[in-house]
Amino acid sequence: MSYLTDYRASASSTLLATITNAPIGALGDASRATLIQLIIDDIAAARNAQGRLAPKDVALALGAIKSLGRIESGSRVAASKENLKHILDVAKDLSASNAEASKQAMRCIANAILLVPAGRDTLVDLDGDEFCTRVYINEGSSPEYIFLASRLLFFMVHTDGPFISRVVRQHRLPTLLAQQIESIGQSNAPFAKDALDDMLKLHFSAVSKYSKLVGHGSGSGLVLGEYWDEIFEPTASPLIKLFHTLPSPPSDPLAGSLTYVIHALINVPVAPFAHLWFPQSPKPSRSSSSGTQSPRPSLDKTGSPVEASGSGSPLSRALNLLSRKSSPGRKSPPPTGNSALRALSILQSILALHLPGSSDPDDSAVRNALKAKGVSLDELASPVAALLTRLVGGDEGARAKVAAIVLPSDMDRSSALEETRRFPREVHKTYDQCILSYSQGHGWRNAVYALWFGWTSTLCSNWIR
Template structure:
């Protein structure tokens, strides 16, 4: 690639490159390698809008579109698409120019080429242009974009077939898949009446989610965009593939696995980055789990309860003290580091408790339930608290309604006077009397000495 000259201004150099590429559209006299080098140089200048105006004019965008979608040289076309994608990102006004030039259909057709490089670039271009066009239904049906997206996602799903067991995608394939799922999310969001056109992609999206190797921080590209894409699809119309007969829990388990890897105890300083990422990107995941629970089979619902709610074993201690997923969710729900996600966690745990306030308190303890319900705006009726400490759960055990700990596992409270002689008890009472009198004389608090009160009420016994 030729280095930019420092003897002329950036603006004049950009104009000269645009003029060369415009002339080439008529004369076709640039060798392919020279055309690619010229477009590469223009791409470098176009990363900063300052003094790069000729790129972002109608003539500049049209020139790039012609090289990208009407040229015969594939390498030049790819480089022109890179320039175009940068322009659409940096200067949003160019998106409307692209729409007016009517290059959307030609861009959509490039999805058929089964090339990760083209899928990445065309996916990004169309994603950016969705914000400037009312023609999305036309794109989906007349231009067949829905079909091409479904086909592309099917190709990505084939990477994870049983024949290719343990095979993982290349970096370029992952980048292409990310742009396709981002585009799918926008299309389904902006044209919800056409969302049924993407039903064919639901099983492949779940296959990819469940079979790919997850990174240590999974709520990043491409998993985060895959979850976003699923969130906008009509899962209720595809319950047969969402909860397959061979294993109704497999897809729910895949999402819970992402959740498990995304949440750590907020008490550990080393986990700040993980929980911060979860607080920022975890809402779609929690919302998708809620959406799935609503349409789940009984088997899938039971699986979610077992994974997300404290078990009987965990009730040997106050809830939220262990390292299980349920404990970490409770810890995070009460953490100041989870301001964005707390309300969504509350609703998930409440709905997994069959949206029953009393059952919810039984599951997580009133200490957590009160705060979670308050943050979610759910009123906890008084009837939900009555009799909780004396009414056994399904296993017949009584539990502390505040901490959720089984009463038979609570530590025995020892009598502080146990083992003392009568003389020692009398000296301890005198010591407490003196301490309370000193506190009373400070005037800081208005307090009645409990020893004095006991004397007045006749609760002290005279000793010989």
């Protein structure tokens, strides 16, 4: 069967469905590229009420393009500037009658710029971030739309130049993310988990990229956990709240989106947000929030400063309304629960699950058994350990609470520490595992010092007999 010949003869919905479901190797590169171009041309004509495609078949046609674009030779055609513009024009029509075609267009774009990175810059040039901002504002109740917009923004964040400053400051990405994380975080609707995962990945990348661009990390050798700018302050509360409300069952301590939440939280400073991390802590004054950085002016496409919002466009008016809706008086209740204890509990659950009984994490047989199950304990536990390290290293109260669990003052030292019933076996393994994990990149001495509270005399008197 020649899909190209058949499509030239008839652009029927039946044929489009057949093309969509065709095996990935059913066409050669040349035929694939030609067929994609023909379909895109028909889509562009259909939007002008011309050509061979009925408006109702545009979504089917886009599905065929997405399927054909699973190979790079196909995505290169879709990612050209002219073709990307045609597909983006379909996506921009957010009317109810065009919703399916709009979503398929967004999927086509995401697929194309995944395989053809140059297409990400093209999408930036076509103001794809402005479109995604409109989706966040106008389609905020649709997890599927938020998922697709977040994925496109994630790809655009990984471009060079001032784009990240534009989307963060001019299009107010932190406020948009904060509101959507808050609303979608506890939803069980279709695509809610996908949307949340992609928003969290976007947050992590945007914080790091923006902080580097405005100079926080320039030449200073900053590492994971040391990038932040106070412009992302709106996201701190919903992220910390999510950390406490997402389930962490013993059978899967990092279930669902919890891994991505932890990665996002590693960059959130401790001291300025102690009242959120540890709700009994007083809220610091604005002047005492030295852990954050002052916002820098936004940049336009050429690197010149621009205003934080437009002069009066529909988008800027919508963003101004959004800011009023997210004013302090309208914020939801803050997080509850001590975040250091939550992190310790998750870390203990991970180690209890994967190192049961008296398993020694140093034992090669134990590590090989984990590897056979596809489990890398270093990768799994290290982000949680990194977060716990930051929390106990940044707050005296959190340090004391964790100390009461890990090294209680009345601990029985008549037997080996790892054998005493008062000392949780999993916590002893936490110590061992943190040495293993942090020896790979973070410097385990600093990590262990922070995790064990900086109280050298207490540690020595309890550990050394």
